[in-house]
Amino acid sequence: MKFTEKLALIPSIVLSGINFWVRPPHRLKLTVDHDFETRRERERHELDWPPVATCDPSKGHLYPPLRCINMDLHYKYDEQEALEPCTIAINYETRRIDHTYSSAWLLDNGPGGSGEIGVAFFSLPFLVPLSPFLWLAYKYYRSMEKRLGLSCQGYALLKALKGQLDPETEALLTEALKNEWTHDQVHLHGRKE
Numbered sequence: 001m002k003f004t005e006k007l008a009l010i011p012s013i014v015l016s017g018i019n020f021w022v023r024p025p026h027r028l029k030l031t032v033d034h035d036f037e038t039r040r041e042r043e044r045h046e047l048d049w050p051p052v053a054t055c056d057p058s059k060g061h062l063y064p065p066l067r068c069i070n071m072d073l074h075y076k077y078d079e080q081e082a083l084e085p086c087t088i089a090i091n092y093e094t095r096r097i098d099h100t101y102s103s104a105w106l107l108d109n110g111p112g113g114s115g116e117i118g119v120a121f122f123s124l125p126f127l128v129p130l131s132p133f134l135w136l137a138y139k140y141y142r143s144m145e146k147r148l149g150l151s152c153q154g155y156a157l158l159k160a161l162k163g164q165l166d167p168e169t170e171a172l173l174t175e176a177l178k179n180e181w182t183h184d185q186v187h188l189h190g191r192k193e
Contacts, residue, residue, distance in 0.1 A: 010126070017123020018130075020116055022137045023108065025156035029074040032164040033085070036070035065092040066101060067172060069165070088157065090176045097180045107180070108153045150174075150181045 066089045073084045089101035097107065127134060141152050148155055154177035158170075165173065 013119060013123050014126045016119045017127050018134065020120050020123070021127065021134050022141065023152065024137070024141055025152035026106075026108070028106075028156055028160035030071045030086075030157075030160040030164075031074065032161060033070040033072055064094075064098060066090065066098055067092060067169065068101065069161070069169065069173065071161070088173070090172055095172075095175055095179050096183060097176050106153065106157055107151065145181065150177045151184070154178075154181060 068087055068089045070085065070087050073086050075082055075084065086103035086106060087101065088103065088106055089098040090096070091098040099107075144155075145151055150158075158174060158177065161170070161173070
């Protein structure tokens, strides 16, 4: 990689660093895929796949009772509209988000790892002068979470799905996102908000 190509990456590293330190809500354009399950069953039948295996409860792991909301994320790729399927799963028993069956990036629970450490490290020299503003933005988003009782990412998800879900599912999703945020406050941060 040439030096000029490396310099061209600086703005994206700075923006990624701001997102890393501040954790603002995602800007999502989602469409609920109401026909996902029927289309999947039809495709399974057309391909002549065996039926989904069911197991005897005494001999294996049972899937938790879930309500899955299948969606398509609209985004731009090479100046063209693209779609990416994603899912949010709600566990009926715990009334929380089931992260095993959900798209992790929707609620910002994806893998951080060395990529995020690199972004944080390399963006730091550019962000130190902006640190008072970044701190204020961080505090603003955390106070918004405290006021709403759910994470910024959860709020962005609800906002993107507004009017696309039936009232029962929307209420269940709102309750699950609030329970998830409360759980995170108690177990990750050791405090009850």
